Amino acid sequence: MSSSELSDERTGRPDDIEAVPVRHPGRWIAAILVVLIAASLVRSIVVDPNFQWSVVGHYLFDPRVLRGVRVTIVLTVVSMVVGVVLGVVLAIMRRSPNPIVSGASWLYIYVFRGTPLLVQIIFWYSIGSLYKTIDLGIPFGPSFVHINSNSLITAFGASVLALGLNEGAYMSEVVRAGFLSVDDGQGEAASSLGMSRMQVLRLIVLPQAMRVIIPPTGNETISMLKNTSLVSVIAYTELLYSVQQIYSVSFQTIPLLIVASLWYLVMTSVLYVGQFFIERRYGRGFSRAERATMRARWLGTRGNRGVT
Amino acid sequence: MVKAEGVHKRFGRLEVLKGINLEVARGDVMCLLGPSGSGKSTFLRCINHLEKINSGRLSVDGELVGYRESDGKLHELHERDVARKRAEIGMVFQSFNLFPHMTALENVTLAPTRVAGVSRAAARERAAGLLTRVGLADKLSTYPVALSGGQQQRVAIARALAMQPKLMLFDEPTSALDPELVGDVLDAMRQLARDGMTMIVVTHEIGFAREVADTVVFMDAGVVVESGPPADVLGNPQHERTRAFLANVR
Numbered sequence A: 001m002s003s004s005e006l007s008d009e010r011t012g013r014p015d016d017i018e019a020v021p022v023r024h025p026g027r028w029i030a031a032i033l034v035v036l037i038a039a040s041l042v043r044s045i046v047v048d049p050n051f052q053w054s055v056v057g058h059y060l061f062d063p064r065v066l067r068g069v070r071v072t073i074v075l076t077v078v079s080m081v082v083g084v085v086l087g088v089v090l091a092i093m094r095r096s097p098n099p100i101v102s103g104a105s106w107l108y109i110y111v112f113r114g115t116p117l118l119v120q121i122i123f124w125y126s127i128g129s130l131y132k133t134i135d136l137g138i139p140f141g142p143s144f145v146h147i148n149s150n151s152l153i154t155a156f157g158a159s160v161l162a163l164g165l166n167e168g169a170y171m172s173e174v175v176r177a178g179f180l181s182v183d184d185g186q187g188e189a190a191s192s193l194g195m196s197r198m199q200v201l202r203l204i205v206l207p208q209a210m211r212v213i214i215p216p217t218g219n220e221t222i223s224m225l226k227n228t229s230l231v232s233v234i235a236y237t238e239l240l241y242s243v244q245q246i247y248s249v250s251f252q253t254i255p256l257l258i259v260a261s262l263w264y265l266v267m268t269s270v271l272y273v274g275q276f277f278i279e280r281r282y283g284r285g286f287s288r289a290e291r292a293t294m295r296a297r298w299l300g301t302r303g304n305r306g307v308t
Numbered sequence B: 001m002v003k004a005e006g007v008h009k010r011f012g013r014l015e016v017l018k019g020i021n022l023e024v025a026r027g028d029v030m031c032l033l034g035p036s037g038s039g040k041s042t043f044l045r046c047i048n049h050l051e052k053i054n055s056g057r058l059s060v061d062g063e064l065v066g067y068r069e070s071d072g073k074l075h076e077l078h079e080r081d082v083a084r085k086r087a088e089i090g091m092v093f094q095s096f097n098l099f100p101h102m103t104a105l106e107n108v109t110l111a112p113t114r115v116a117g118v119s120r121a122a123a124r125e126r127a128a129g130l131l132t133r134v135g136l137a138d139k140l141s142t143y144p145v146a147l148s149g150g151q152q153q154r155v156a157i158a159r160a161l162a163m164q165p166k167l168m169l170f171d172e173p174t175s176a177l178d179p180e181l182v183g184d185v186l187d188a189m190r191q192l193a194r195d196g197m198t199m200i201v202v203t204h205e206i207g208f209a210r211e212v213a214d215t216v217v218f219m220d221a222g223v224v225v226e227s228g229p230p231a232d233v234l235g236n237p238q239h240e241r242t243r244a245f246l247a248n249v250r
Helices: A002-005 A025-047 A053-060 A063-095 A099-114 A117-125 A156-179 A186-191 A195-233 A239-250 A254-281 A289-299 B039-047 B079-086 B104-114 B122-133 B149-161 B179-194 B205-210 B239-250
Strands: A131-138 A141-148 B002-011 B014-024 B029-033 B056-058 B067-068 B073-076 B089-092 B168-172 B197-204 B214-218 B223-229
Touching: A053 A254, A063 A099, A063 A156, A063 A195, A063 A254, A099 A156, A117 A156, A117 A195, A141 A195, A156 A195, A156 A254, A186 A195, A186 B067, A186 B079, A195 A239, A195 A254, A195 B104, A239 A254, B002 B039, B014 B039, B014 B214, B014 B223, B014 B239, B029 B039, B039 B056, B039 B197, B089 B149, B104 B122, B104 B149, B122 B149, B149 B179, B179 B197, B179 B205, B214 B239, B223 B239
Parallel strands: B029 B197, B029 B214, B089 B168, B168 B197
Antiparallel strands: A131 A141, B002 B014, B002 B056, B067 B073, B214 B223
16 A cells, blocks of 8 residues: 555556456356346246236235234234243243252253244144143142133234244343353452342343344344244234235235235335344444453453354 | 451362461451462452352351351351342452443442442432542543543442442452553552551552551462561561562562
8 A cells, every 4th residue: 555655646656567367257157147047037027927916916905914914013023022021031040040940941942942833833722622721820729710721822822822932942042142241250240249149130231231132132033023924824814824815715826925025025124124223223332443442341351252 | 357267268179278367357458469379369259258168267247258157057148148248348350340331420329229228319429429539530420441441440449439348358459450550549549548448458569568568468379378567578578489479579
């Protein structure tokens, strides 16, 4: 840089090198192939009557589809809230000095991460065949509340149970990573001031862990939005099942799947934008250069945090 | 104030403290010197029960640390009793450990309001006073990241003092500081000693120990090699190990 600045017009710049460039015929062939394939795809999408774009347009704002979109949003939000609350509780349990409590958390995560979500959805929907009634009371003692399973486990109830409980297992790992990102010295300093374990967690560890917890939670929300489509198997009328109901009568499968896909894309796009702003907010003051000095100041000489 | 009798501490099979006997009187300043790995920081952490001792007796103000004695038996203290006792002992760490998501003032008011139940207004007033005393009157609403190491450590001292402790523990408070920032922190500690605070200081600052300490203790490999007034231990060490260490540090 500095040497080329020295040799500009005033000091008499030497001629630029004019060499014959290396030819890359392979690159040209690859580019032409990709363009050809893409063009033929676009052509078929636009021209092929089987896509039935007029049908897509017809159903895009159909009230049944819009209702499905609304249900999908509600299901995503409610399940995510259940998942986040459960995830925090499980992550705290995992830190417990009581081996039964931390073991229970471990077992929960093991089971819910180790079995397919689809299986869990069908399981919760069929829980009525396992337990006819659900009693709330003292274990092995008297019960106070007596509920018929079938009235509790509606399609919505089963969906929220399945999606929320499954999400809890994943969120607990996200929260745990956040906890691990906070230096042990923080906890020691807080407890040396006489704070209890829960106070340390609530006032010191959790607020600092948020910076690590928030971005992956955005990813989890986007996954959740798409996973809600799985509850179509128990005939809950979210977006996918709404369009399925339409095309099962009209047999216009592809155009209605396009309708659903367009709505999913719109919703995930909104979440992507939201995530961008949230990450920027929580990443403030944490650009790479700053982070090095902040880490040195806060964490002494600690190296990588082992958190992605 | 602090009394240790035959204190042993093991980490797995590694014996870090091999029978420590020490006594610190109220209002005294004790400086612990020694090479790294000699167990001086571990001993300090045992005093407020951040580490559990394996055998021996350790008491603060006549009460055992971490245990209660009745009918000749030791009973482990409940977590909240341990916390209550820790609140009476201030601790300052080598790596400051300020809470990065809080301003200097919030760092200092947190424990008084949340643990001691002091009103917000009273805590703020006292915290502002303490921060002024350590020369940070203009940094009340500054976050730790914007403070120098020396300033952070002085906030940490104010944070510990806010709980009105009867004993202050300093774990190498100046070791992580640039040499030019050490003076301000030592000044704050010197002031504290003059005010009559009981202090145990793990340090490598021989000059500070000579000037401020009532007792200097030299530790090596988990035992107390030598202890006494600074003039004796630093001026006329009796043990070869102490002489070798002092020759290297000076």
